Amino acid sequence: MDRSQLGFDQNFSGAADDFPSLLRRKGLLGPTAIGPMPQNATQQQTWQPTEATTILAFKFSGGVLVAGDRRATAGNTVVYDRADKVLEIDRQSIMAIAGVPATAWEMARVLEHSLQYFRRTQLQEMSVDGKVRALSKLLRDNFGFVMQGVGVVVPIFATYDGNSKPEARLYFYDAMGAQFEAADYAATGSGSPAVRGILYYENTWGAKPLHKLSEQEAVSLALRALDTAAESDTATAGVDRSGKIYPVIKIVSREGITTLPESKIAAVFKEMVA
Amino acid sequence: MIEEPYRWVEAIANRREYIEGQLAPGSPIAALGYREGILFVTLGQTRQKLFEIYDRIAMGAIGHPGDIERLRMAAIELASTEGFTRSAADVSLRRLAHYSLSPVMKSAFEQIYGPPYLARMLFAEVGARPEDDLFLRVEYDGEIASNGATYARARQDFAVLSGTRQSVELMEAFLKSEHKPDASFETAVNSALDAWSVGHMLLQASEAKELPARDAIAQHRQEQLTIAAIEAAVLERDSSRPIRYRSLADKELRSIITR
Numbered sequence: 001m002d003r004s005q006l007g008f009d010q011n012f013s014g015a016a017d018d019f020p021s022l023l024r025r026k027g028l029l030g031p032t033a034i035g036p037m038p039q040n041a042t043q044q045q046t047w048q049p050t051e052a053t054t055i056l057a058f059k060f061s062g063g064v065l066v067a068g069d070r071r072a073t074a075g076n077t078v079v080y081d082r083a084d085k086v087l088e089i090d091r092q093s094i095m096a097i098a099g100v101p102a103t104a105w106e107m108a109r110v111l112e113h114s115l116q117y118f119r120r121t122q123l124q125e126m127s128v129d130g131k132v133r134a135l136s137k138l139l140r141d142n143f144g145f146v147m148q149g150v151g152v153v154v155p156i157f158a159t160y161d162g163n164s165k166p167e168a169r170l171y172f173y174d175a176m177g178a179q180f181e182a183a184d185y186a187a188t189g190s191g192s193p194a195v196r197g198i199l200y201y202e203n204t205w206g207a208k209p210l211h212k213l214s215e216q217e218a219v220s221l222a223l224r225a226l227d228t229a230a231e232s233d234t235a236t237a238g239v240d241r242s243g244k245i246y247p248v249i250k251i252v253s254r255e256g257i258t259t260l261p262e263s264k265i266a267a268v269f270k271e272m273v274a
Numbered sequence: 275m276i277e278e279p280y281r282w283v284e285a286i287a288n289r290r291e292y293i294e295g296q297l298a299p300g301s302p303i304a305a306l307g308y309r310e311g312i313l314f315v316t317l318g319q320t321r322q323k324l325f326e327i328y329d330r331i332a333m334g335a336i337g338h339p340g341d342i343e344r345l346r347m348a349a350i351e352l353a354s355t356e357g358f359t360r361s362a363a364d365v366s367l368r369r370l371a372h373y374s375l376s377p378v379m380k381s382a383f384e385q386i387y388g389p390p391y392l393a394r395m396l397f398a399e400v401g402a403r404p405e406d407d408l409f410l411r412v413e414y415d416g417e418i419a420s421n422g423a424t425y426a427r428a429r430q431d432f433a434v435l436s437g438t439r440q441s442v443e444l445m446e447a448f449l450k451s452e453h454k455p456d457a458s459f460e461t462a463v464n465s466a467l468d469a470w471s472v473g474h475m476l477l478q479a480s481e482a483k484e485l486p487a488r489d490a491i492a493q494h495r496q497e498q499l500t501i502a503a504i505e506a507a508v509l510e511r512d513s514s515r516p517i518r519y520r521s522l523a524d525k526e527l528r529s530i531i532t533r
């Protein structure tokens with residue numbers, strides 16, 4: 001019996017082992033791709049992965065608002081109308097997802113555990129740049145699947161940087177893992193062209209720029225934007241008026257994450273949108 | 275020569291004596307279950323002795339920093355991979371200590387050509403009610419002491435760790451008479467500091483068999499508080515957040531210290 005039973009490496013590697021590589025070493029996380037790309041194109045079209053669509057985020061006077069509709073689809077089929085695409089990663093970070101939920105939720109779970117693992121082992125919080133990079137690395141590891149036509153995920157990451165210069169920060173990614181810091185707003189998913197149009201218009205010619213909006217104004221803008229996206233995109237639910245299903249809206253601020261209660265969203269919807 | 279049983283027993287005894295000597299000056303740690311959670315308290319100037327292991331598990335340790343570090347990393351790795359593959363609710367301190375840490379520490383201790391772990395650890399896991407709190411003290415030889423009831427002793431809502439056996443025994447005797455599981459946070463902080471002082475006084479006067487007088491404890495505590503910093507952490511019972519561990523700053527506690 002030797003100490004390797006405790007399951008940790010005795011060699012000094014210099015840098016701390018990150019959580020995904022620890023999981024891979026223990027065989028608890030899947031490979032980065034499943035083999036060569038299928039040659040037969042007709043075979044590729046027989047199976048449609050479940051996808052989730054339209055998330056948006058923008059900076060307003062109280063921090064960053066992140067919103068997502070609730071629909072998950074597979075091809076033309078609505079799979080689920082109560083999906084939660086706006087996920088809390090730690091006390092001040094949110095990852096919102098568009099794409100394949102199976103991959104995205106797993107990615108969010110790995111990211112959440114990675115940040116905790118870092119804090120516990122290294123006895124300090126990971127920096128904002130470190131967190132942004134950790135998500136980028138997960139996307140890159142997933143790119144093999146994206147090339148095979150399954151598992152594409154395009155997330156938004158919103159966090160509050162309490163260290164260098166206290167402010168809310170907002171990032172969006174492409175499927176390969178490139179990160180882009182957004183100055184004012186970001187939207188991804190199939191309904192995002194409409195949402196980007198609205199946010200650009202509001203920010204440039206609206207009554208006031210996005211960063212000056214109050215919480216109430218920000219929530220109503222998010223609801224209107226998702227409802228507009230749903231108007232032309234079947235994969236986006238917007239607001240389900242008959243079923244009373246509202247988008248998930250969370251706010252990242254200096255105080256951490258606030259999840260808006262459904263009653264509050266419903267009240268804003270009734271007054272400003274419906 | 276080492277194949278002879280007598281030599282092996284002798285070697286183990288020497289090793290035990292050596293390790294006990296190395297651990298003897300370690301600053302005591304007191305962990306108290308109170309109404310809103312579990313409080314860890316120690317005093318020191320330099321090295322961090324209290325650590326977060328997982329959502330509901332914390333650790334305090336004395337010993338060689340290198341050995342503490344390896345055991346700490348192992349505990350975090352085991353808890354994190356379990357919490358990731360199953361769920362946070364499946365991470366159990368009892369399993370972590372009994373099935374993973376203890377066997378490895380025992381075999382390291384008994385393989386007399388290899389180095390043992392020079393460390394003594396105190397783990398706590400916060401439960402939904404004070405009755406569900408679990409405290410485990412894991413020794414360098416893999417021995418585990420828990421706060422559960424035995425034939426000789428009722429269940430304890432606290433646990434302590436110190437350099438010597440006498441110090442541990444008197445800290446426990448002190449807390450048995452002073453500490454109640456429904457104590458408030460303020461009361462728990464003050465009891466923990468008193469218990470630490472009892473343990474610390476015993477490290478300096480190892481011959482003592484009785485609890486020091488109350489004013490002697492207060493005076494010792496006062497002297498130590500002026501030269502050393504308080505290191506403290508809590509595991510909160512409130513289940514609204516998954517992560518219960520929170521370290522407390524020295525100045526957060528100075529204001530609620532009485533006497």
